[in-house]
Amino acid sequence: MSKQKLTPMFEQYFQIKEEYPDSLLFYRMGDFYELFFEDAEIAAKELQISLTCRNPNSEFKIPMCGVPHHASKPYIAQLTEKGFTIALCDQIEDPKQAKGLVKRAVTRVYTPGTVVEDDNLSAKVNNYLAAIIWDESKSSGGLAWMDFSTGQWSGIQSKSENDLWQWALKINPRELILPQGKAVPNQYSEIDARITPAPSAGYFNFKSACENIREVQNVADLESLDLEDKMQLTQACGAMLAYLRQTQLQDFNHLGEFKPLNLSKFMILDEVTERNLELFKRLDGKKGKGTLLAVMDKTITPMGGRLLSVRLKQPWRDLSPIEQNQRAVTFFFDNDTLRSKMRELLDTVYDLERLSTRVVLGRATPKDFISLRQSLRTLPPIHSLLLTAARSTDEKSRAMAPILRTVMSKWDSMNDVAELLESALVDSPPPVITEGGLFKTGYNAELDELIQLTEHGEATLADLLKHEKEVNDLPKLKMGYNKVFGYYFELSKAFKGQVPEYFERRQTLVxxxxxxxxxxxxxxxxxxxxxxxxxxxxxxxxxxxxxDVAKNRSRFMFMADAIAAVDFWQGLAETARVNRWVCPEVHPGMEVVIEEGRHPVVEAVQGSANYIPNSLTIDEKRRILLITGPNMAGKSTVLRQVALMGIMAQIGSYIPAYKGRIGLMDRVFSRVGASDNLAQGQSTFMVEMMETARILRQASKRSLVILDEIGRGTSTFDGLALAWAVVEELSRRARGGIRTLFATHYHELTSLEGVIDGLRNFNIAVREWKGDILFLRRLVPGPADKSYGIEVAKLAGVPKPVVVRAREILANLEEKSQDGGGNAPRQNSVQSILPGMICTGSEKKNEAPPEDHKVVKELRDLDVNGLSPIEALTLLNQWKKSLGDK
Structure with missing residues (x-):
């Protein structure tokens, strides 16, 4: 449309659109929000609504579509969910009083990372806006993230750009602000966020960032926020605040105190470990059933659910908070009646954090206030329930955790706010605040009179008529109404009495x-x-x-935290009670002892009756457990359940076992399964090696490492050599070795027991029966006797001719291996192919075999039938000492 032919309305439209070129402009016209041109085409397609045309008979046809303004929220929610931003352009003056074109302006910009309405949010999931910056010249960067719907924000500064991107992937923001020209690295393309480019000079300017942070946090300097020496983190925080100013077009005083994440306080779980252990998503990327979160989440409130997710992402590393939370969980675990009543009460508590945010921002609906009121009604009964339990003479109830007593001592039932909402608002208010019908009678005298007039006007007129009749003795007095005179009194001309002086004659009829x-x-x-x-x-x-309610934001947030904590504790107790879990002993040492442990997710899917538990011990003599056994036997399950129990124990949870003793872990590393990243040119083996490299570089003495099938993605000898070297490196690191569970099909590695200090062989037991194998699912000492690959193939349904032929080929290969011919590796003789053993492989075939160990000679000559039990035990003890096993 040419400039000369623009109508005043479209002139206004284009002026506003130029300020928000990357947003869909919802332009208010009467009772509708209209979209035009390309915006209309996009919205019509995404919302599946009709695309119409303005000026259909003109050469300047304008695509358009619209949605009712009173029902726009669901449409906006759909678009923001798909990653679009919406600029909401409202009429900012009364059309009745406007002279000419009604003034319009954008009043808010909806973006995926800044929404606060329930239509756009998952109740138990944080909705993060994040910003990241990397300063190459200083080799330092910062990542900040914020849940605008709750006002909580945090961040980290790092000397490693990869660490920043790993954390960005871990927190999973819905919107990510990057400096102009900066892109997400290819290896982190899994970050599923709307990318918002921002000019470095404006958004990431350090001076502006400092000023904005001080203003929003109401502090004189950044030292009180622990930002004085974190330049890049300060810039990232400033970028988020600048973005909020541009999109929210109002103050956002609901933000809480900024707290940089102190990594030294928490167990670190990288995004690979979260994925491999299926903490929040299954390996197929789906949430819900099949994840640890789904099994553990028995919380009732949105705040409690979000706290559980945060704890699983950041388990504690210090013993004190772990033990305090364990005691709180135990209190609810031991009090079934209390827990049951608590769950009933929590079911009436709504999202105090997000509700109070909307109140402070002026976006709360009448329904939100009713939800707040209902939540506040529940605070006194919860406190009373806890007080009653604390005063109980029952021995278990008296053992209330100090952390729970602290919460109770600071409890704020917010009775004054509850009374205000109780006295003010009706139980079922209308959805909008401009149509009346919100308040109860008795709240405001002036309003009561108006309510009386609007709802009982005719009755008031009748009362006035009755009053005039009685006071002035006018039994024949009538009342009428017409459009000319309005309401009037009427007397028949037959009346001969005195008319009161204040009666003013307006009309004479026959x-x-x-x-x-x-x-x-x-x-x-x-x-x-x-x-x-x-x-x-x-x-x-x-x-x-x-x-008045908004002034109490800090009180709402305190009680939201208190309710979240109580819900978190009772939820863990409920899960433990339902699933028959036990409270582990978490200690500062290195030992990990699991008796009759189960995988919580597998057990939830299969049922406890079908699950076979396993026990294991990791200590100074058994720092590396080398686990062999066929596919499908359950090696990966055992590995993962130990890692999961470590994470669960360090959030204060019970664990699925008969008994558990778990030494503190600073990190859990997981390298399991086979995956690739072909879009970035990374094969399955490359991904495997990258993850292994990360583990070897970052693991410490206090870490737990679980490795599954290292080296399987390449040739047999290459893979075996790599697996061998990785085991050796893990045994050497951290001055004594790193706690490791290493599952492998390379049976040659089982010969490392006795060679590498602290390595022990275990296998998942199987039994052969009439040509088939039975998986016993039991972890037992010693190596597996073979891989059973062909038997597993048979169970998988591989055609019988293939299975038969595979057995023939295997027999032929084994025969050649035993004869010393061919190139097939000998399964039971690691000495022939690996260095460091008795035979290095460089000897010629005609060289004499090495002399047997003296224990082997004694065993060969031993008369077993002539030994008494005590003689057998004595002999075994002598052999053990001679082999150097302390």
């Missing part, structure tokens, strides 16, 4: 006289204007209530 009185006129004006006055007064009163 048979009657019509009068008005000052009181009737005043009442008429009140009735006519009462509806408008009531709506206006109720709107103003509602704003006053909102302001």
């Amino acid at each position: 048979n009657s006289e019509r009068y008005i009185t000052p009181e009737l006129k005043e009442l008429e004006e009140k009735i006519i204007s009462a509806s408008y006055s009531r709506k206006t007064l109720e709107y103003n009163l509602f704003q006053k209530v909102r302001e």
Whole structure:
């Protein structure tokens, strides 16, 4: 459309659109939000609504579509969910009072990372906006993230750019702000966030960032926020604040205190470990059933659910908070009646964090206030329930955790706010705040009168008529109404008495006289204007209530934290009780002892009756457990269940075992399964080696490492050599070795027991029966006797001719191996192919074999039938000492 042919309306439209070129502009026209041109085409397609045309008979056809303004939220939610931003352009003056074109302006920009409405949010999931910057010249960067819907924000500064991107992947923001020209590295393309480019000079300017942070946090300097020496983190925080100013177009005083994440306080779980252990998503990327979170989440409230997710992402590393939370969980675990009543009460508590955020931002609906009121009603009963339990003479109840007593001592039932909402708002208010019907009678005298007039106007007129009849002895007095005079009194001309002086004659008819009185006129004006006055007064009163409630933001947040903690503890207790879990002993040492442990997710899917538990010990003599056995036997399950129990124990949870003793872990590393990243040119083996490299570089003495099938992605000898070297490196690191569970099909590695200090062989037991194998699912000492690959193939349904032929080929290969011919590796003789053993492989075939160990000679010559039990035990002890096993 040429400039000369623009109507005033489209001139206004384009002026506004130029300021928000990357947003879909919802342009208010009457009762609709209209979209035009490309915006209309996009919205119509994404929302599946009709695309129409403005000026259909003109050469300048303008695509357009629209949605009702009163029902726009679901449409906006759909678009933001798909990653679009929406600029909401409203009429900012009353059309009745406008001279010419109604003034319009963008009042808010909806973006995926800044939404606060429930339509756009998952109740138990944080909705993060994040910003990241890397300063190559200083080799330092910062990542900040914020849940705008709750006001909580944090961040980290790092000397490693990869660490920043790993954390970005871990927190999974919905929107990520990057400096202009910066892109997400290819290896982190899994970050599923809307990328918002921002000019470095404006958004990431250090000076502006400092000023914005000090203003928002109301502090004199950054030292109180632990940001004084974190330049890049400060820049990332400043970028988020600058973005909020541009999109929210209002103050955002609901933000809590900024707290940089102290990594030294928490167990670190990288995104690979989270994925491999299926903490929040299954390996197929789906959430829900099949994840640890789904099994553990028995929380009731949104705040409790979000706290559980945060704890699983960041388990504690220090013993003190772990033990405190364990005791709180135990208190609820031991009190079934208390826990049951608590769950009933928590079910009536809504999302205090997000509700109070909307109140502070002025976006709360009447329904939100009713939800707040209902939540506040529940606070006193919860406190009373806990107090009763604390005063109980029952021995278990007296053992209330100090952390729970602290919460109770600081409890704020917010009775004053509850009373305000109770006295003010009706139980079922209308959805909008401009149509009246919000307030109860008795809350405001002026409003009561207007309510009386609007809802009982006819009755008030009848009362006035009755009053005039009685006071002035006018039994024949009538009342009428017409559009000319409004309400009037009427007397028949047959009346011969005295008319009161304040009766003013307005009209004379053949048979009657019509009068008005000052009181009737005043009442008429009140009735006519009462509806408008009531709506206006109720709107103003509602704003006053909102302001009064908003002043209590800090109290709401404190109680939201308290409710979240109580819900977190009772939820873990409920899960433990339902699933028959036990409280582990978490200690500062290195030992990990699991008796009859189970995988929580597998057990939940299969049922406890079908699950076979396993026991294991990791200590100074058994730092590396080398686990062999066929596919499908359960090696990966055992590995993962130990890692999961370590994570669960360090959030204060019970664990699925008969008994557990777990030494503190600073990190859990997981390298399991086969995956590739072909889009970045990374094969399965490359991904495997990258993850292994990360583990070897970052693992410490306090880490737990689980490795599954290292080296299987390449040739047999290459893979075996790599697996061998990785085991050796893990045994050497951290001055004594790193706690490791290493599952492998390379049976040659089982010969390392006795060679590498602290390595022990275990296998998942199987039994052969009439040509088939039975998986016993039991972890037992010693190596597996073979791989059973062909038997597993048979179970998988591989055609019988293939299975038969595979057995023939295997027999032929084994025969050649035993004869010393061919190139097939000998399964039971690692000495022939690996260095460091008795034979290095460089000897010629005609060289004499090495002399047997003296224990082997004694065993060969031993008369077993002639030994008494005590003699056998003595001999075994002598052999053990001679082999150097302390």
